[in-house]
Each structure stands twice: as structure tokens, then as C-alpha cells.
Amino acid sequence: MQNFTFHNPTRILFGKGREDEVGAVAREYGSRALVHFGGDYLRKNGLLERIEASLSAAGIEFVEYDGVVPNPRLSTVKEGIRLCRENRLDFVLAIGGGSAIDSSKAIAAGACMDGDVWDCFTGKAQVEKALPIGVVLTIPASGSESSKACIITKDEGSQKRMCSSPHILPKFAILDPETTYTLPAYQTAAGCCDIMSHLMERYFTQTEQVDFTDRLLEGALRTMLVTAPRVLAEPDNYDYRAEVMFVGNVAHNDLLGMGREEDWACHDIEHELSALYDVTHGAGLTVITPAWMKYVYKQNLPRFVQFAVRVMDVDLAFDQPEAIALEGIHRLEAFFRSLGMPTSFADLKIPADRIPEMARRALDGRPYAGHFAHLNEEDIAAIYRLAL
């Protein structure tokens, strides 16, 4: 086990009707809020109205900013920063999923700096300060509601970059499973697979003697294997929606990766699909992850055997470790397909012609991606081709 520091002070308010508490909780952090979200569904289902009523009842003035798009854009962020400055806002409330939250995080940081917020995504500057951020989560997937990370895409050139800072960790997040009942099946499935990816990026490690976090990750993955099909079959089952929402939060609050080197190559490799073809992140991950597994499993066969046996329920036959590992990967791929998710470029209708460019962009100047296996440009291109 490696040394680690764990510190996650985000307050999680989980359960039915908790969004009615948003005003009372937000009042601890500010009195003039930017309410940032995207899409009409929040107006149609009445959630926006209830949230704004709660803010008003707590004496919080607010400016609505309805502009979030999937894979959130720097231009959206800049407009949000302008609104915060112009209206002297002191708090940002994100309503939605990872896109709303990440857009809000970048706005909160940018509103407190003189320079260009994009510099925090290129390494030229650090986030020194940010407006306090609150979240009402309606799409469980990204885990961004209690993470320090934020991913933004620059409009020109579609560069997708991450920034990480404790200053942009949300102060609180409200998770009401009922708000996710109307999430379309495809988005629900993509969210479940994104959550599973956050677990697997941590699970596949070369760090030895990490039995406790192994077992927590395995338990979380097994919960998703059982629950994802159930929630698709019964989208308004409270308990199934609650399990997904809770796992999604814990999967990415840092705890389950403590003491172990995490991988994150699949995320790096997938981001080019999202950036160039605007693929839903979770869908890109179900294409990339099995291909990545097939490419790297020999780098630590016992770990892939453990995954196959403990997570995918493959029968153990000690003399055939490779067959067990491959069966585990095969079952995961079949599981993704059973949820209606793509597992190939063909499924996504994406051509192969930009693979060399994507491999170069995925590395973005670094010598390699990933930690379980160090992947250079050639390796990444090979993984894309395995996923054709």
C-alpha cells in the first residue's frame, strides 16, 4: 500500500425531497447565486422551480444561466464568468450532471482570477481561489459532485483538458434519486458505465497489497452489475436509482483509490472520441475499456484473473489463468452490450481514418498514458484499432 492523504469535506445530502433544503444549505456560503444548468427538462419537471423557490425562501438572489452543453465548452464558461462579475455573484449552484458541474467549477475559479481561466487547464496557472460551489445532481455518472477535478473543452481545436484543485471541490451536493427517474435509458446506461469505469480505473493497478480497497471496488462493481439492468427495466424504482446514485458518488470521491496507483488510460483514450465526435463519455468508455483490457491484461495476469473471478463470477480453474482473464473481459463486454451500449467504433459509426491523430492528441505531449501499463502513441493507436 502507498502513503496517501484523504480529505473529502463535501457534504452529501441524499434522498427524497432533499433539494428543498438547497436554500438553507447554500445560505451558509453565499447570498447571490449563479444558477447554472442546461436543457428544458428542469423546467418541465418542475425541479428548477422548486430549487429557485428554496433559494428565494432563504433570501438568496440568483441569476439563471441556462447554457450547459455536453462536454462543456470554454466559451460557455467565459460567459458564466462574465455573468458572475457583472452581477457580483458570490456562489455558483450547478444543477445537472458532470457537464453542469464542471462548467460551474470552471466559472467559479475563473470568476476569482484576473487572467484567462484556460491557463489553469494548460498548467500555466493554478486555481488559487474559487467561488463556493453547490450541486443538485440529476445525472449520476461523473462523480464530479464531490471531486476536485473539472474537464473543459476549448471550442477551437476541441482540446479537452483537466484541471484539479481543492478550491473547486463542491461544498455540498444534493442527490435525490427521484430526480433521475426521467433520465432516458441510453443516458442512464452510459452513466452506469461511466461509474463502472471510475471503479475500474482504480481497480487495475500494479500496487500490491491493497486488499481492502480491492474488495470495496469489487463490491461496488458487483452492485453495478446487479443494479444497472434493474434500473433500465424499472426506471422509476426508487431503490435501484438510489443504489446507482450512491455508487456513482462513492466511486469518485477518492476513497476507493487511496493507497494505490490509479490508471486512467481509458479516460485519456476515450476523451478523443468525445472531443472529436461528441460521443457520450460513458459510451466512449464501453468502446475503449474492453479493447484496453485485451491489450494490457498480460501486464498483470493475476489481477485480471481476480477481476474475472471476484467481479465477473468466472469459475476458477487454476491451470488456465489466461482463459479466465479473457473470459472476464468477454463477460464485461457482453454486459455493456446487454445495456444497449456500443463496444466498437462501428457501433458508434466512427471512421478509423483519424486514429493516428487521436493517439497523438490523447498523449498531448506526454511520453505515455496510464499507469497499469505505460502506453505510447503506438500502443494507443493499437487499442483504437482493437476497438474498430
Next chain:
Amino acid sequence: MQNFTFHNPTRILFGKGREDEVGAVAREYGSRALVHFGGDYLRKNGLLERIEASLSAAGIEFVEYDGVVPNPRLSTVKEGIRLCRENRLDFVLAIGGGSAIDSSKAIAAGACMDGDVWDCFTGKAQVEKALPIGVVLTIPASGSESSKACIITKDEGSQKRMCSSPHILPKFAILDPETTYTLPAYQTAAGCCDIMSHLMERYFTQTEQVDFTDRLLEGALRTMLVTAPRVLAEPDNYDYRAEVMFVGNVAHNDLLGMGREEDWACHDIEHELSALYDVTHGAGLTVITPAWMKYVYKQNLPRFVQFAVRVMDVDLAFDQPEAIALEGIHRLEAFFRSLGMPTSFADLKIPADRIPEMARRALDGRPYAGHFAHLNEEDIAAIYRLAL
């Protein structure tokens, strides 16, 4: 799943040598510290010296208070409060296990109130404020390093009472597995069993549809089943000590009980053994827990079957649920014995003559203890007798 709020801002610094950071971290919270601990081992192994050097290097003045005893006493707390006031101290650093931490918590609260701190343990007063608390953990067991709870025994009458408040949640806790190498075997085993009890008090619930936390708890329990014997066989194996210390922390940081009604009857029933006979808490728990299980398993047979199958690896034969449940309890009891722990009053050399008094005291005026099963005085006496 029930609604819940999860908020645990304690910063965990985990790993080799982390205690050398204590001064730098403590400096964020105070400049005049009470350093509270008990016993000579910290002087002998050099840890106290290293901690105090780190405090001095950070410019923190401190007063040593070497007075912690197991099942910490109110008289010790009052002397600590006097020291804080007399020396105008603004921070309390606990070094040790649950006793040092709980004593420190009560001191930190008492130093900030005009009245008697015992009132916070009887419900007459609330903790409104406390000095900030830091912890260097040397005995993994209680989980008190990131919990809001504190248990103190009043000297006269041996009343053992709990107080809970977010104000006494430690600001940080330093967990270096190497500091636990010299922990005697019996205390190591008792700590492991206390940790397992914290997991089981959460596991045995009547709340339905709590699959995710079930699996996290099962994973944590299985880690302990594998690791506890290993750590007794190899007390200076870093990785085994690390697993125990990490599980001990997570077992009691609240996360694993979210969304489910917890039980805590075994703790209530055990506390009388500790209070009247000064039994090590973990040892009292290995006596009480199997007896409690035998008394209550019929209240939710499927849950005990799940425990037997998923945690204790009992083969599932669907037509014999009761046999499976009992075999799970039997295996847990055998596991406790394999660690050298007592499983009966006889093992502890405790007589049966005070059982009625203990049953009354365990309830302490409440109509019942526990939530998985509601236990009245008669039930509790029956559980004590099952443990003779």
C-alpha cells in the same frame, strides 16, 4: 434505502513517517497544544519525541498530559480541562487509541464551556464549541479518529456514557501503520474484533435495499477475516498492519452505515462489561456478539443467511436457511477464538451474579436497546446468560 446526510471532513494522513508532518498540519489550527496520551510506550519507542520535535519545529508550544487510561474517566478529562484553561491552550493533540482520543474530545469540549462537561453526556447540555482536535493514532480499533462520538466513564458508579457532536470531530488524523508494530497480540486482536463489530453493527439492519453498503461492509469484513490472523502471525508486516488500520478508519467514518438503520445493541450490552469489570472493549464484544446473534437471528433470517454465505463462506443450500445462519454464527465465534479472544463470561472469569443489574444499566432508562431487534431488560439478560 433511507435518506441520509454524509459529511466527514477529517483529513486522513496515512502511511510511513506521516507523524513527522504533525506540526505543519496542527499549525493550521492552533499554536498552544495539549499533548494528551497515556503509558510509557510512546517514550520508549521514540514516537513522542518525534511528534514533539515536529510540533516545536512548527513553532507550536505544548503541555504534556500523560494520563490516559483505558475506558477513559471523567476525572482525567477534568484535569485536562484545567490544564487547557490554566495554560490558555488552543488545540488538543491526542496520541494513542480510542481512550486517548475520547478523553481528548471531552477535554476539547469541556475547555470551551462554563458548565460541567458531564452534562453533555447525560443530555442536559449540548456541545456548542470545542478546541480543534488532532490525532496521531497508534491503536487501530475505535475509529474515534474520524468520528463525532466520544465515550467517557464517570468515576463514581462507573457510568459509561456517549456524547456525539460535529464539534468534536478531529480536524486531522495521522495513521502510520509502523507505529502499531509493537502493539501486543491481545490488543491487536481485540482491536481487529472491535473494528469487525463496527462493521457488523451496521450490517445487521432491517432496512431493505441497501445492496451497495451491504457489499462494502462484506468486503471490509472479509478483509478483516483474512488480515487479522496474518497480522498476529507477522506483527511487523507493514501491509497487514496497513490494511487493519485503513479498515478500522473506514469502518467508523460513517460512510458504510449511510442509508441504513444501524443496530449498536452489542455495544450497549458490552459497555457494562467494560464499565463494571474493566474488560477490554474488543474482548467484551467477542463475548457478546455471538450470543446476540443466536438470540436475534430469527428476526431477519435472510440477512443472517447473507452474512453466512457472503462473509463466512458457508455453502448455500436453499432448503436450510436456519442451518446456514447458525453455521455463519458458529464460524464467526470460532474465528474469534482462533485469534485468542474470549467468547464467554467464563473465558473472562466474570461471574453471573450481576446480570440483572447489568441488563438494567445497559438500557439506562430507555425502553429498549438495538434496532435490528428491540431488546428489553429481559432480552438483554437472556443474551448475557447465552454468553456465560
